[in-house]
Amino acid sequence: MKNNYGWDINVDDSNNYIDMCSKILSDNEIFKNFKSSEHYNVILEHVDENLGRQYYEHIQKVGNNIFEDMFENFAENDSIGNPKQFLYGDKKISPTTLRYIKNVLDLSILCDGIQINKVVEVGCGYGGLCKTMSVLCDFDEYICVDLPEVVALQEKYLSQFSNLKDKVKFVPCNKLKNISNVDLFISNYALSELTIEAQLNYYDKIIKNSKVVYITYNSITNSKDNYNTIISKLEADNFTFEKNYSDYGYHNNAIISAKR
Secondary structure (H helix, E strand, O other), X not given: OOOOOOEOOOHHHHHHHHHHHHHHHHOHHHHHOHHHOHHHHOOOOOOOHHHHHHHHHHHHHHHHHHHHXXXXXXXXXXXXXXXXOEEEOOEEEOHHHHHHHHHHHHHHHHOOOOOOOEEEEEOOOOOHHHXXXXXXXXXXXXXXXXXXXXXXXXXXXXXXXXXXXXXXXXXXXXXXXXXXXXXXXXXXXXXXXXXXXXXXHHHHHOXXXXXXXXXXXOOOOOHHHHHHHHHHHHHHOOOEEOOOOXXXXXXXXXXXXXXX
């Protein structure tokens, strides 16, 4: 049995995902098409066309000019891995990249007036949010924290983009130490899929050291009590809760957005 480091989902799914990441990493032919692999899609890159349309409509409301002006830069995320793409308006793009654009636009509102130099993301998938965020945010440092096999895939993926090679650091979760002076902490789904013990470990080592926090908290696991625990920790550390951005996801998700 593999060490899933507190990832509290179906063991077969998590083990298969870890195995798939290792195969993508070691085989360039698989890497070319990994985003459309049904084995990879069990965990990631599974946003369907209709949910993508909800993200697209949200983007039209909050940042259509940015979307139009920066579309080619955003679409670079679809240039690797052969994702499924659909036509939204007159733009062909993957639904997952639309989700990342939606996240980044929400973050631009949340972080308005705050200098974002150091970003930490827990549970980064293949690195798509990092790539998408780089279009609008000229951060100095972006730290990806994930399972050992997964951060290796993130490093392979993000190294394809020359502007990110020297900015992104990759930290296996089993080697995580305290990270201080964090401008922005992000975790979309990943944090809430961990045991509460693992979540509190990340809280103590990263979140409490952050200025701005953006967490998509889903209900796959025992999330109600865990969610309340995280909210209480943030309140105790003098975070102020901001706009409750919509997620449009499958699992009655809540977005925690808070800052000091």
